[in-house]
Amino acid sequence: MKKDFSQTIGFFFLFCCILVTILLLFIIIYFVFVRGVKVISWEFLTQAPRAGMTAGGVAPAIVGTMYLTLGAIMFALPLGIAAAIYLCEYSPKGFAVNIIRMSINNLAGVPSVVFGLFGLTVFVKFFGFGVSMLSGCLTLGILVLPLIISAAQEALLAVPQSMREASLALGATHWQTIKKIVLPTSLPGILTGVILSIGRVAGETAPILFTAAAFYLRGYPKSIFSEVMALPYHIYALMTEGAHPQQQTAIAYGCALILLFLVLLVSTVAIFIRQKQRSYYG
Amino acid sequence: MRKFKEYIIEKLILASGLASIFFVIVIFLFLLKEGLAVFKIVTPANFLFGKNWYPISEPPQLGIFPLILGSLLVTLGAAIISVPIGIACAVYIAEVAPVRTKEILKASIELLAAIPSVVLGFIGMVTLVPWVKSIFKLPTGLTALSGSIMLAFMAMPTIVSIAEDALYSVPRSHKEGALALGATHWQTIYRVLLPAASSGILAAVMLGIGRVIGETMAVMMITGNAALMPHSFLQPVRTLTATIAAEMGEAVVGSEHYFALFAIGIVLFVISFAINITADLFLHRKR
Numbered sequence: 001m002k003k004d005f006s007q008t009i010g011f012f013f014l015f016c017c018i019l020v021t022i023l024l025l026f027i028i029i030y031f032v033f034v035r036g037v038k039v040i041s042w043e044f045l046t047q048a049p050r051a052g053m054t055a056g057g058v059a060p061a062i063v064g065t066m067y068l069t070l071g072a073i074m075f076a077l078p079l080g081i082a083a084a085i086y087l088c089e090y091s092p093k094g095f096a097v098n099i100i101r102m103s104i105n106n107l108a109g110v111p112s113v114v115f116g117l118f119g120l121t122v123f124v125k126f127f128g129f130g131v132s133m134l135s136g137c138l139t140l141g142i143l144v145l146p147l148i149i150s151a152a153q154e155a156l157l158a159v160p161q162s163m164r165e166a167s168l169a170l171g172a173t174h175w176q177t178i179k180k181i182v183l184p185t186s187l188p189g190i191l192t193g194v195i196l197s198i199g200r201v202a203g204e205t206a207p208i209l210f211t212a213a214a215f216y217l218r219g220y221p222k223s224i225f226s227e228v229m230a231l232p233y234h235i236y237a238l239m240t241e242g243a244h245p246q247q248q249t250a251i252a253y254g255c256a257l258i259l260l261f262l263v264l265l266v267s268t269v270a271i272f273i274r275q276k277q278r279s280y281y282g
Numbered sequence: 283m284r285k286f287k288e289y290i291i292e293k294l295i296l297a298s299g300l301a302s303i304f305f306v307i308v309i310f311l312f313l314l315k316e317g318l319a320v321f322k323i324v325t326p327a328n329f330l331f332g333k334n335w336y337p338i339s340e341p342p343q344l345g346i347f348p349l350i351l352g353s354l355l356v357t358l359g360a361a362i363i364s365v366p367i368g369i370a371c372a373v374y375i376a377e378v379a380p381v382r383t384k385e386i387l388k389a390s391i392e393l394l395a396a397i398p399s400v401v402l403g404f405i406g407m408v409t410l411v412p413w414v415k416s417i418f419k420l421p422t423g424l425t426a427l428s429g430s431i432m433l434a435f436m437a438m439p440t441i442v443s444i445a446e447d448a449l450y451s452v453p454r455s456h457k458e459g460a461l462a463l464g465a466t467h468w469q470t471i472y473r474v475l476l477p478a479a480s481s482g483i484l485a486a487v488m489l490g491i492g493r494v495i496g497e498t499m500a501v502m503m504i505t506g507n508a509a510l511m512p513h514s515f516l517q518p519v520r521t522l523t524a525t526i527a528a529e530m531g532e533a534v535v536g537s538e539h540y541f542a543l544f545a546i547g548i549v550l551f552v553i554s555f556a557i558n559i560t561a562d563l564f565l566h567r568k569r
Contacts, residue, residue: 007468011378017370018379018387021438025394028405079298086299090292100299102562103306109489109558110551111496113523114313117547120530121312142305149302175288196396203398206498206523210530232400236499239407249408256401267396271389 029260036257039250045258049216049251058255063220064133064228065259068212069201071137071224072144077194079141080148087149088156089178108146112206115143119211134224136212143207144197151193155186188277195270199263205232215241231259313551317544320344329545335509337529337539344542346549348511352426352519353495355512356505359430360437360494365487367434368441372486375442376449377471388446395439403500406432411504418516424506427515432500437490444489448482449475485564492557496550498523522546 043057050056083104091097119139129135159182167177183190205213214227215237221228238252320329324344332345375387406428415423452475460470476483506518507528520528526543533540 004466007466010468010472011374014370014374014378017367018374021367021371021394022387022390024435025390025397028397028402031405031409032401079301082295082298083302086295090295091299100302102559104302105562106555106558107302107306107309109492109496109554110309111498111523111554113496113498113526114309114547114550114554117316117526117530117544118309118312121316121544122308125535126312142309145302145305173284173288175291199396203396203400205398205400206527209527232398232499235400235404236503239404239503252404256404259398260401263396263398264393267393268389271392275385275389 029264032253032256032260036253036260039254040257044254058229058231058234058251058258060220061229061231061234061255062258065202065231065262067133067221067228068136068140068208068230069198071133072140072201073194073198075137075141076145076148076197080145081152081190083145083149084152084156085178085183088153089174089182104146104149108150112143112204113209115139116207116209116211118142119207124211130225131210131212131214131227132225133212133221133228136208136228136230137224139207139211140201140204143204144201147197147200148193151196152186152190155189155193156182158189159185188273192270192274192277195266195273199266199270202266203232203259203263205230205236208233231255231262235259310551313544313547316541317546317548320538320541320545323538323541329542330549333511335525337533337542342538342542344538346522346525346542346546348509349520349522349525349546350549351512352505352509353521353523355426355515355519356429356433356501356521357491357494359426359515360433361487361491363430363434364437364441364490364494368438368486368490369445369483371438371442372445372449372483373471373476376446377467377475388443391439391442394435395443397435398499399436399497400499400503402432402435403503406500406504414516420516422506422518424504424518425516426505426512426519429501429505429519429521430515432504433494433497436497436500437494440493441486441490444486445479445483448479448486451482452478481564485561488557488561488564492554492561495557496523496554498527502527522550526550 045057045062046059047057048060049058087097087100091100116139119135119142123129123135123138124131129138163181163185164177167181168174172180208230212228213230213233215234216229235252235255238248238255242248323342324332329344329346330350331347332343333347334343334345335348336343371387371391375384375391379387410428410431411423413423414420414425414428418427456474456478457470460474461467465473501521502524505521505524507520507524508518509520509525510517512519526546529539530543533543
């Protein structure tokens, strides 16, 4: 009797913990939604800011975030998948691979602001790209590289060895096996990782603080060497700079809603793909 | 011809694999190059343990001890909140929840991980900060406590998902053995499963803490950014990451201030390196 009682208490405690966590998550989403939806309008989504950030829209920031995200993924995706293929399919098992794997893990753990510093010295100063979209994309690309590599690695390792052996036994070359068998099989896993990293890039602020972002631009960026506005940086700037805190906070709610919507949409798609795939493979 | 094409592809793949390790080294080298210059002005000991951070006074005083303490204080607070709750969530998801609920809970935790830190910082600024101010009757709600609470949110998904993996990787036979001996499910969890998964859970906690120490935006927005020696949770503090992010924009390239910010970057890099290596060791000891 007493034992059952302690189990009831214990499980109740665990349940409370998870309930609080999930509730807070939904309160956050709901809160941003309710406050943000008031300022969202067609004008807000399609116009540039006006009157010292107190009126108009945030279209340049939305477009800027999309450019930065796309650029970063275009840079990191081929490099990351190739690195994962090398590590899983080609590299001899042993000390060197362990070192590489460990460096990648470490790269994933490096604080994002340190990537910002790196971007500043290497892309902005050393290569002379200046504070620009290009510097921002490359910095963000290096930030997500380890995430893409480890997601792709996991997906590749999940492909049964027997499938590779069967393909090789049929006379396919190593590369043919990878291209025709291993990659298609691991595609959903790789896709999940890539989509999750898109969400991550879109929300990152610290790496673009001093490599790409501008608080206010009149229009869209003209070339890869111009500064860009970005949603996450815009939220930060609205809350910490400027002379009209009241109106700026309202706009920040709108930006937060758009950013949250984009990021959660992307993550939901990724989670959905994963669950589908899981139920497919059992 | 086909052989040649494959040869090229394989070399390209090899090059990409090596590029990623190259980046780690390059990042560190560039940080070193810019950061070590500061030690021409201050000794490493004075830099790490100096109590005054006045980078633009004449001469500049570059002691980052208050910033280190700020980071530690916020991290400690976040860990106190997120570690027990995170582990409890992991146990609930891994052991107690029915299959259907489990999938929903896991997805929710993943959504929590997806919320950008700047959004969490923003929400903290408009909700938590005023509450902290009025509850504790403080002159400002921008305190270490507010930062800890918000950062606990960010550490949680990491802790939950890694601790959950650790619980799953405990062999079934352990659990079945305990149950067969007449232990209740609850006894099995805290006498058998948790100890067996302890090294994985420790790794989860470490990686969660690593996430918190490296967090920048939320911390910069809600901890008040006063570079003073912190004495309590109800004071504004400034962390290492926030210092870099807040001051790099104003630092003159090539000045002592600029080099000092890179030196802080080195400190952060070393801390995250140490945390990751240790967590890696814990994770591998398990296998």
